[in-house]
Amino acid sequence: MPGRARQAGFALRVAPEAMNIPWHRVVGAGGRIVFPKTSRHFREQARRLRAEGVAIRDGRVAAAAIMDANEW
Numbered sequence: 110m111p112g113r114a115r116q117a118g119f120a121l122r123v124a125p126e127a128m129n130i131p132w133h134r135v136v137g138a139g140g141r142i143v144f145p146k147t148s149r150h151f152r153e154q155a156r157r158l159r160a161e162g163v164a165i166r167d168g169r170v171a172a173a174a175i176m177d178a179n180e181w
Contacts (some may be wrong), residue, residue: 140175142154146168
């Protein structure tokens with residue numbers, strides 16, 4: 110949702126781990142993985158997405174895999 114990136118990040122940060130929220134499915138604008146490419150978090154997110162069959166190229170998720178929250 111436009112303009113809600115900070116709210117989404119905050120919600121993911123404060124959610125109890127027991128909720129088991131699929132945080133790895135949340136990407137930035139244009140499908141970009143927002144963690145630095147050399148970080149452990151980037152590698153983990155890319156690994157989890159690939160395990161679900163999502164193509165990652167140059168740190169971005171394939172456009173076909175992106176779903177807008179309004180499509181739910």
